[in-house]
Amino acid sequence: MKCAGARPLAALLLLAALSFLPWAGAGEAQARTLRVADQGDAMSMDPHSLNDGLQLSLTGNIYEGLTARGPTLELVPGLARSWRSTGPTTWRFELRDEVRFHDGAPFSADDVVFSLARAAAPGSDMRAYVGLVSRVRAVDTLTVEIETSQPAPILPEMLSMVYMMNRRWCETHGAEQPADKRKGMENAASYRANGTGPYRLGAREPGVRTEFERNPDYWGTIEGNVERVEFTPIGNDATRVAALISGEIDLMQPVPVRDIPRLEAAPRLRVRQGPELRTIFLGMDIESETLRFSNLDDRNPFRDRRVRLAMYQAIDIDAIIERIMRGAAKPAALLVGPGVRGYDETLDRRHPYDPEAARRLLAEAGYPEGFEVRMDCPNDRYVNDAETCQAIAAMFARIGVRVRLDAQTRSVYFPKILARDTSLFMLGWTPATYDAHNVLYNLMATPDGSGQGQFNLGGYSNPRLDELTRAIASETQDDRRQELIAQALRLHHEEIGHLPLHQQNLAWGMRGNVRMVLRADNFNDFKWISID
Amino acid sequence: MIPYLLRRFGQAALVIAAVGLVAFSMFRFVGDPVLAMVGQDATPAERAELRSALGLDDPFASQFGRFAANAMQGDFGMSLQHGRPVTGLILERLPATLELALVASLAALAAGIPVGVWAALRKGSRRAGAVLAGSLLGVSLPTFVIGIGLILVFSVSLGWLPSHGRGQTEAIGWWRTGLLGIDGWRHILLPAATLAVFQVALVIRLVRAEMLEALASEHVRFARARGLSERRVLFRHALPGTLIPVVTITGLQFGSLMAFAIITESVFQWPGLGLLFLQAIQSSDIPVMAAYLCLVGAMFVAINLLVDLACLAIDPRLRDPRPATAYA
Numbered sequence: 001m002k003c004a005g006a007r008p009l010a011a012l013l014l015l016a017a018l019s020f021l022p023w024a025g026a027g028e029a030q031a032r033t034l035r036v037a038d039q040g041d042a043m044s045m046d047p048h049s050l051n052d053g054l055q056l057s058l059t060g061n062i063y064e065g066l067t068a069r070g071p072t073l074e075l076v077p078g079l080a081r082s083w084r085s086t087g088p089t090t091w092r093f094e095l096r097d098e099v100r101f102h103d104g105a106p107f108s109a110d111d112v113v114f115s116l117a118r119a120a121a122p123g124s125d126m127r128a129y130v131g132l133v134s135r136v137r138a139v140d141t142l143t144v145e146i147e148t149s150q151p152a153p154i155l156p157e158m159l160s161m162v163y164m165m166n167r168r169w170c171e172t173h174g175a176e177q178p179a180d181k182r183k184g185m186e187n188a189a190s191y192r193a194n195g196t197g198p199y200r201l202g203a204r205e206p207g208v209r210t211e212f213e214r215n216p217d218y219w220g221t222i223e224g225n226v227e228r229v230e231f232t233p234i235g236n237d238a239t240r241v242a243a244l245i246s247g248e249i250d251l252m253q254p255v256p257v258r259d260i261p262r263l264e265a266a267p268r269l270r271v272r273q274g275p276e277l278r279t280i281f282l283g284m285d286i287e288s289e290t291l292r293f294s295n296l297d298d299r300n301p302f303r304d305r306r307v308r309l310a311m312y313q314a315i316d317i318d319a320i321i322e323r324i325m326r327g328a329a330k331p332a333a334l335l336v337g338p339g340v341r342g343y344d345e346t347l348d349r350r351h352p353y354d355p356e357a358a359r360r361l362l363a364e365a366g367y368p369e370g371f372e373v374r375m376d377c378p379n380d381r382y383v384n385d386a387e388t389c390q391a392i393a394a395m396f397a398r399i400g401v402r403v404r405l406d407a408q409t410r411s412v413y414f415p416k417i418l419a420r421d422t423s424l425f426m427l428g429w430t431p432a433t434y435d436a437h438n439v440l441y442n443l444m445a446t447p448d449g450s451g452q453g454q455f456n457l458g459g460y461s462n463p464r465l466d467e468l469t470r471a472i473a474s475e476t477q478d479d480r481r482q483e484l485i486a487q488a489l490r491l492h493h494e495e496i497g498h499l500p501l502h503q504q505n506l507a508w509g510m511r512g513n514v515r516m517v518l519r520a521d522n523f524n525d526f527k528w529i530s531i532d
Numbered sequence: 533m534i535p536y537l538l539r540r541f542g543q544a545a546l547v548i549a550a551v552g553l554v555a556f557s558m559f560r561f562v563g564d565p566v567l568a569m570v571g572q573d574a575t576p577a578e579r580a581e582l583r584s585a586l587g588l589d590d591p592f593a594s595q596f597g598r599f600a601a602n603a604m605q606g607d608f609g610m611s612l613q614h615g616r617p618v619t620g621l622i623l624e625r626l627p628a629t630l631e632l633a634l635v636a637s638l639a640a641l642a643a644g645i646p647v648g649v650w651a652a653l654r655k656g657s658r659r660a661g662a663v664l665a666g667s668l669l670g671v672s673l674p675t676f677v678i679g680i681g682l683i684l685v686f687s688v689s690l691g692w693l694p695s696h697g698r699g700q701t702e703a704i705g706w707w708r709t710g711l712l713g714i715d716g717w718r719h720i721l722l723p724a725a726t727l728a729v730f731q732v733a734l735v736i737r738l739v740r741a742e743m744l745e746a747l748a749s750e751h752v753r754f755a756r757a758r759g760l761s762e763r764r765v766l767f768r769h770a771l772p773g774t775l776i777p778v779v780t781i782t783g784l785q786f787g788s789l790m791a792f793a794i795i796t797e798s799v800f801q802w803p804g805l806g807l808l809f810l811q812a813i814q815s816s817d818i819p820v821m822a823a824y825l826c827l828v829g830a831m832f833v834a835i836n837l838l839v840d841l842a843c844l845a846i847d848p849r850l851r852d853p854r855p856a857t858a859y860a
Binding site: 043044049050051052125127128129179187190205206207208209232233234235236238239240242243245246247248409410411414415418429432438442449450451454455 | 564567569570571572573574575576577578613614615616680683684687688691694695696697698798799800801803807808810811813814815816
């Protein structure tokens with residue numbers, strides 16, 4: 001009786017134990033295959049369908065633009081050898097010779113004409129980058145002339161993420177336009193690709209695995225040595241970290257802030273960090289006559305610069321970076337960070353942390369007892385966003401501003417603040433053009449319904465800044481343009497249109513034998529990755 | 533009997549309609565899908581145009597009416613996030629979840645039955661008590677803790693098993709299976725074990741209770757009296773009778789396994805329906821969420837209906853129209 005009961009169990013355990021053994025080690029890396037994990041996946045392989053960092057980063061290994069970005073985001077030639085401005089509203093691009101698409105078709109000016117039209121078509125989410133383009137003409141097979149509706153000094157910058165597709169391939173595959181979700185059309189370009197880039201698209205299972213293969217006929221040099229790339233989305237932070245530690249992947253991002261020390265301490269693993277282009281800041285409702293989500297029903301303290309300065313000086317940013325961000329952030333005084341064109345280090349000086357002065361300022365402004373206000377925060381969008389808000393709420397409380405914190409998930413949070421149903425909110429912004437004008441135009445200029453000031457959710461408004469923003473848009477002379485940007489940023493800093501917080505760090509975890517280039521826009525160029 | 537059947541089918545249809553309505557009205561509070569569909573540089577005009585082209589501005593009743601009319605024809609529309617038909621997405625993800633739930637169910641039976649029998653034979657011993665207490669722990673531990681714990685032990689410390697994904701899969705028609713190769717089995721072990729923990733505890737307790745009853749029954753005592761070997765008594769005479777309720781319960785639990793695989797799938801990046809649903813929530817992908825909830829609702833209704841019909845076939849009292857209301 002004793003044996004009979006125990007035997008099946010023992011047999012089962014033995015079977016289980018045996019079955020593990022021959023499999024151990026089967027997951028060892030194949031040489032030159034890079035296994036990358038990210039918390040999300042590209043929605044489509046169509047380079048024009050979504051203006052999203054991860055999507056453009058992944059497809060940017062397959063497709064290329066006329067211009068491109070180097071390791072420090074400097075503008076470098078892409079499919080165009082050179083370009084110059086031939087008039088106030090015209091640009092001329094000289095294309096590279098001998099560039100071929102992955103299917104062997106030569107790349108020519110006609111493809112540029114086609115691709116720029118496609119990027120402007122309905123269903124394209126890249127229209128913001130080509131919005132100023134009014135006409136594209138193939139002068140000859142290797143020369144393109146682009147006319148703009150107004151002077152566009154940063155057109156070459158704006159085109160670095162508008163990737164070039166092959167006209168004939170798109171026409172044969174019925175992909176002349178990006179897949180249009182409104183009409184419910186699928187599109188071959190959503191899951192197949194034919195670019196000119198250093199890697200070709202291999203098998204793709206959306207949300208599961210995407211494979212890339214090195215393009216042996218690439219026109220340029222591929223500095224890295226990676227032959228194949230396997231990209232896997234792993235949404236769960238702990239699982240992604242575990243996969244790196246156990247050696248199932250070679251490279252992943254983001255490393256959760258709390259796991260950075262642990263990975264750094266691990267043998268054979270490394271974490272690389274660098275400041276991201278995105279700046280995190282708080283916005284205040286400066287526009288409303290009365291502060292809507294507060295205990296005041298007849299006035300809006302945020303309309304008073306002294307109150308805004310008090311809020312600013314109440315924030316101990318160093319403590320936030322040390323305790324909440326665990327050192328993985330850099331304090332910001334501007335809404336443009338290092339790496340953004342127009343950033344000026346001499347202007348990046350915060351108003352000093354001084355709660356005493358803040359209390360005095362509040363009293364001066366007529367709020368000796370402070371006031372009560374609701375603060376809106378996302379809790380799953382930025383690194384430790386809700387924790388940062390909690391800490392700031394406590395700091396505000398010390399000067400008498402009592403905050404009711406409302407931290408919500410992003411899909412609920414953003415519709416709310418975009419509807420401007422907020423008095424105090426947190427937002428992060430990466431200028432998609434890597435240029436300060438994008439920040440001025442979206443976050444600081446007076447909202448006018450056309451797109452200007454679209455994310456200026458507190459309604460900060462200064463006619464002088466609007467004027468500067470317009471001037472910057474069409475100023476073609478570099479040093480003059482830089483001076484205008486500095487003026488605008490200084491103005492915004494003095495008036496305290498927002499409360500800048502920090503630039504969070506990018507954090508990539510990798511095996512010790514992986515070398516990569518960390519781009520501040522978090523794009524991952526496989527061509528620069530080497531496995532030693 | 534026919535009126536009873538009709539009534540049951542009517543009730544089932546009502547339940548599914550209610551699930552659809554509740555699910556659909558909830559979506560008004562999950563956010564604005566347009567935000568996830570375009571990048572930050574889209575203009576307000578472009579957003580508004582997209583919103584109205586998708587019919588998101590229409591009144592609730594007409595949105596729901598459209599959804600219900602299409603859903604009855606098996607068309608759940610296009611995923612706003614993926615730009616692909618929802619039905620196709622679900623069919624693509626269904627095999628992963630079904631295989632996971634199936635392997636978890638079988639594993640629960642394979643582990644739970646022997647341990648349950650053993651615990652019944654050792655009734656009162658300290659070790660059996662410890663196993664039962666341990667099974668209580670299995671019922672109470674949250675799934676993500678078990679999942680992360682297994683990853684920590686078997687992937688990170690021992691390096692035996694992969695921590696995420698499905699591994700190599702083969703296509704049999706539209707069905708992609710991971711159960712044909714060793715790689716697929718290596719990948720399914722941890723998530724299936726995570727999902728099975730609760731079931732194992734359930735099966736152990738069930739088998740033990742049924743077995744104790746069977747061991748005390750007349751026919752087992754008679755078998756012993758005939759001088760049959762102990763093994764034969766246990767496995768030919770006592771055990772089979774206990775398995776009927778076990779299999780029934782496991783079948784009923786299969787629906788919950790599929791529905792509650794969401795957390796397991798997200799921990800192990802298992803590309804099944806649960807993960808699809810979770811991603812849909814994050815991007816307010818209404819058609820995918822609606823289809824998923826309707827599918828889960830339909831599955832539970834179908835399983836319950838089958839059980840009722842089975843009971844109807846077995847229990848003659850249910851067929852009598854008068855007491856039927858009392859038993860329904």
